Amino acid sequence: MFDQLSERLQTTLSDVRSRGKLSESDVDAAMREIRLALLEADVNFKVVKGFTKTLKERCLGSEVLESLDPGQQVVKIVNEELAALMGGTGSELAMASSGPTVILMAGLQGSGKTTACAKLAQFFGKQGKDVALAACDVYRPAAVEQLVTMGGRAGAHVYERGTEVDPVDIASWALDQARAERRDVLIVDTAGRLHIDQDLMAELAKIRKQTRPHDVLLVVDAMTGQDAVGVAESFAEVAEFDGVVMTKLDGDARGGAALSVKAVTGKPILFASTGEKIEDFDKFHPDRMAQRILGMGDVLSLIEKAEQQVDEDEAEALQEKMRRDQFTLDDFLKQMKQVRKMGPLSGIIGMLPGMGAMKQLKNADVDERELDRVQAIILSMTPQERSNPGIINGSRRKRIANGSGTKVQNVNALVKQFDQMRVLMKSMANGRMPTPQQMAQLAGGNQRAPRPKARRR
């Protein structure tokens, strides 16, 4: 994996600093690393070729030569160029000025069309729109049933006529229905098809002609390899799609396909599907994708998530407490609960830049049960103990361990960790970033206490 592109670039360019000058061979070495990283991310070979060429010119420019840290500088340039290639900030769907907005969904088999249809329906539903779905996949067994079930979950009406009717007829019938029933949005689900299947592609073109959609969306699996370009080109020709829905972005695929599709067809990625649940669907952020492709983390998404979950005043108060070194275990508990509301910790760590490069953290298996245990320990303390952990002596420890179903060692470890954290937080609140070693310690690198056996009393 290429979490360590920036690390590798820094190694490649490390001796440059001592010489104070970047030679062409240094840049070539860096380009090799970038090329490999992009290929590993499934960015199309031809796109990579053109991209590294542009990049090389920029890297030979003065901004890198004069920089104190050429490795970082190169990463920055790569990131900028990638984001530019991906199309800057997000684009929007075209909506109908009157009558239902028709959205046609197309894609290969298994790319996640039916699920994306339901998620898109839910997305519009949340905006207060009346959404209907048209079930035009009459080929895959039980595809209609799947859309009916998922449409129901998304709160959308599903127009279906079984599997014996021609998909083109279903589509235009559904459009009539949507008009008559004054729906705001009609999403047309179609069968997955290979871009080289001429009959099915002709059918898609017919559906397009009949329904005159405002938007045609191509559904692309984030795990797609080099072929993404060929697929997108063929669909662009037949269905003239306007934008792309990237699915399965919750996996660890780097999603180079997104970059390739945008670079080759010029069509923006509009939506991203990021999980099993119907709400796991949102607008796509090209600039963030660039960082994902490079393994640079996604700080913006993290900040957004935090904004949704954390009460600002409370955060302000906490920071004040940290600064004054008055942070208690109660505050810690509160904060932990807030962080956990943002989702599983491993996911959050993945969004932090540089974390991939920190071996201690990468290997620290973030065990959610460990957090449950910590919560149990704190909850077994008295209010006095929580605000002043200093008073926790041997017998108190024993009581706390018993109360929380853990061992004394676990209580010890927690108290010790909390002390370290307090020091760290104080310095952070005063504007100093912790060292990676401190962060790693905090993430559990120093935990030696044995894991207690799960026990129910």
Add this chain to the structure above:
Amino acid sequence: MATSWQEIVDLGARSSAAVATAEEAPEERRGVFKRLRESLSKSRQALTEEISASLFDRIDEETWELLEEALILADVGAPTTAAVVEKLEQEVESGAVPMDGVAVRDRLIEILAEVAATARAPIDLSAEPAVLMMVGVNGTGKTTTIGKIAWHLSKEMGLNVVMAAADTYRAAAAEQLETWAERAGAELVRGEECADPGAVAYDAINSARARSADVVIVDTAGRLHTQSNLMDELTKVRRVIQKQIPDAPHETLISIDATTGQNGLRQAKVFSEAVEVDGVVLTKLDGTARGGIALAIASDLGIPVKLIGVGETLEDLRPFDPGDYANALLAE
């Protein structure tokens, strides 16, 4: 010559009876071979654009670069591509392979076939009943593949098949499998929607035992390998199966979409860590994707491809033949 179903499936003591019921005619075999070549022809065309015979007319630095490019475009991945090209380059430079276009080409096909044949083994269905479990990420074609496997085992080899609809998550997954069970003439065991998948597998094995069925095929819900709770669930299904039959599942197959890029390697690795994958089913090879990720999986993880999907029909699920695959990729 193409590998047949009889060769790729190890039926143990049952094999003689089964083979007798389903002997393929030679013409049919050629037809099958032709079909594979046809369906791979798109890949072939694309690859041969890069690797035409003339590429090897003059062998120099550019030759190796173009070869590398062609393999990368086939999703073989940088490390495996480098290994293959390096090997060929060395052999040519040392004189082991003559500096001759045809000879270099042939050797390239051989090397690719060798990589594709890594850890080759049949699908082990020798136990009675044998349990086959299908796993993979969403949308790679698990249910369809299972349906087709059931059809081949039941209709062509005369085996008694029970299918377990342990994908209780995706809406209408059981209905999809039911359609396939009817086509294959197999019994379907299913649970309620969102029922425990382990329980469905348990029931299916009980049912198979009661009817002394030959094979139990367990379908599982598609899941991304990064979702650790869902991967744990899969491990649990496996444990439930093992409680009933200690050495089961006898065969665990992962379906990988041929359009998958380098992430396929992660998929195979993580699934293998969770449920000990024995082989890969490379699906959707009928597109323009070349499925080169299978070579990377074989060479990196030692998990062989056992079946390939080259089209929609029942016959389009075929045993994987490394030689044919390499040949179809490169031959004109």
